[in-house]
Amino acid sequence: MELISISNVNVRYPNGVNALHDLSVKIKRGDFVFVIGGSGSGKSTFIKMLYREIKPNKGEIILGGLNVAKLRNSKVYKLRRKLGIVFQDYRLLPKLTVYENVAFALECIGAKKTEIRVKTLKAIELVGLKSKTRVYPDQLSGGEQQRVAIARAIVNNPKLLICDEPTGNLDPDMSMEIVKLLDNINKTTGTTIIMATHDREIVNKMKKRVIVLKDGYLIKDYEKGKYYDEAD
Amino acid sequence: MKLIRMVFRGVRDAFKSVFRNFSLSIASVSCISITLVVVAVALLASFNVNNFTETIKKDVTIIVFVESKATDSDLNTIEKNIKKIGNVDSIKLKTKQQEKKELMEEDDVFKSYLGDMDDDELPLKDSFLVKVSKLEEIKDTVEKIKKIELVDTVNYGESMVQQMLNAFKVIRNGTIIIVVALIIVNIFLIVNTIKLAIFARKREISIMRLVGASNLSIKYPFVIEGMVIGMIGSIVPILITIYGYTYFYTYFDGKLFSSLIKLINPQPFVLYVSLIILGIGMVVGMIGSSRAVRKYLKV
Structure with a gap:
């Protein structure tokens, strides 16, 4: 069963740059998909389009039954509640503790206090930061901060976890740990994960489905385990 | 919830x-x-x-002088007629005797001059002091008062009020x-x-x-x-x-x-x-x- 169905999408920025050309792709529920490509390949545009930070000029994006391309600005929250988003720069609130940062996601959507407590602690435990709930982000390492961001992204049990270069700021060991954590989340909760990255090593090791973008075109779509380091 | x-x-x-x-x-x-x-x-x-x-605005007063021949009952009718016009906040009768008294208190010259006179000889007139509720319509009100019988002159500092x-x-x-x-x-x-x-x-x-x-x-x-x-x-x-x-x-x-x-x-x-x-x-x-x-x- 498909979670995401993208058909014939074109994205053109106001400055005239065509970021994506006639892109069509389907992603199944429970998949773990890497999106790779160099700078300017349209990787980030593809990711931003999924959580509707960017609207396509043409084409259709159906995500969990929502027509993302036609979603009005005031209704975007309906989409975002189905998603978890992780960024390269973590985007944590520096004045809130680890617990508060994760709970923030639930408070924003008006969850009950007891529910917030249970779910927040569960998410923090899942990313392995149980001992650091009262610590502030600037007292954590980059990898730990990214774990907090992941906990915040999954605390609401999203159907889809979107990761935009989550390992971009981390060293190789830490990167691998984060990806393994994501893989673990994918396997245990069945959350679909789409991860944009340019870290070939990770992609090689994980043996997942890989979508390759270049100059705004989808040039290759490798099935699970079929991708191996290519020079291009 | x-x-x-x-x-x-x-x-x-x-x-x-x-x-x-x-x-x-x-x-x-x-x-x-x-x-x-x-x-x-x-x-x-x-x-x-x-x-x-x-x-x-509230202090502005219309002084209505009544002709000397008016009797007490005439004064009453004039007062009633003025009240009928509307836009009248208050009305007060000031008889020439009161006027005389006031003037005599004010000035010694008046005192010696007026003191000797009888009521009939007085060069003064009975008057009504009228205050209006809407100052903007004072001109209109004055015109109406002027038309009342036995009213002699009406004075309200016309140009000053307008300015x-x-x-x-x-x-x-x-x-x-x-x-x-x-x-x-x-x-x-x-x-x-x-x-x-x-x-x-x-x-x-x-x-x-x-x-x-x-x-x-x-x-x-x-x-x-x-x-x-x-x-x-x-x-x-x-x-x-x-x-x-x-x-x-x-x-x-x-x-x-x-x-x-x-x-x-x-x-x-x-x-x-x-x-x-x-x-x-x-x-x-x-x-x-x-x-x-x-x-x-x-x-």
Whole structure:
């Protein structure tokens, strides 16, 4: 069963740059998909389009039954509640503790206090930061901060976890740990994960489905385990 | 249930973030305080000017002289007829005997001259002192009084009243324009200060959007926060209004320059002005925050 169905999408920025050309792709529920490509390949545009930070000029994006391309600005929250988003720069609130940062996601959507407590602690435990709930982000390492961001992204049990270069700021060991954590989340909760990255090593090791973008075109779509380091 | 929870969360967050973003709150609060002090002074002044003009308006009197041949019963009919015209606030009969007495008290020359005369010889006339309720229609009223039988002459300082009315109109419109202009300038100032304060929290807003908070639920705590800042900001102006004006009033003994210009009694006047100031502070704070946040909700 498909979670995401993208058909014939074109994205053109106001400055005239065509970021994506006639892109069509389907992603199944429970998949773990890497999106790779160099700078300017349209990787980030593809990711931003999924959580509707960017609207396509043409084409259709159906995500969990929502027509993302036609979603009005005031209704975007309906989409975002189905998603978890992780960024390269973590985007944590520096004045809130680890617990508060994760709970923030639930408070924003008006969850009950007891529910917030249970779910927040569960998410923090899942990313392995149980001992650091009262610590502030600037007292954590980059990898730990990214774990907090992941906990915040999954605390609401999203159907889809979107990761935009989550390992971009981390060293190789830490990167691998984060990806393994994501893989673990994918396997245990069945959350679909789409991860944009340019870290070939990770992609090689994980043996997942890989979508390759270049100059705004989808040039290759490798099935699970079929991708191996290519020079291009 | 969910709605109530969101409402409480908004109020709690608003107070929290006033203290969390203390320096920015202080900036907004002082901006609001300073501008509201100016508004408060303008309000106090304009209310007083209006009060002063109203008092003067009330003092304008039409003097209706009655022909000498009028008898007591004629006087009664004239009074009734004048009352019938409408626009009459009060009417008072001043007989020539009263007039004589007053004049004699005023001046020794009159005293020696008038003192010897009998009532019939007096070169004076009975008169009515009429005060109107609507000064703007005084001309009309005077015309009607003139037509009443046995009325001799009517005097109300025609040109002076007209000039005064015009001057008061200018003053009143002037003060209203000044107060409104000040309030508008304040709104701009405050909106910009709050915009600056909220710019610093752009990240917070964008994260709220990312985790699926609806625009309304993002905006609401900020609007409450703006209201709280507006409330805090109006404390100093209110204190200045209450204590400053009361001090001013007692220092000048309730009148300015001459007993002609009476100041408004501070009680309960200062309370009304304080309420207006509080209202302006809260509303402007809310508008400021709401406008400032809107900009960041488009991502």
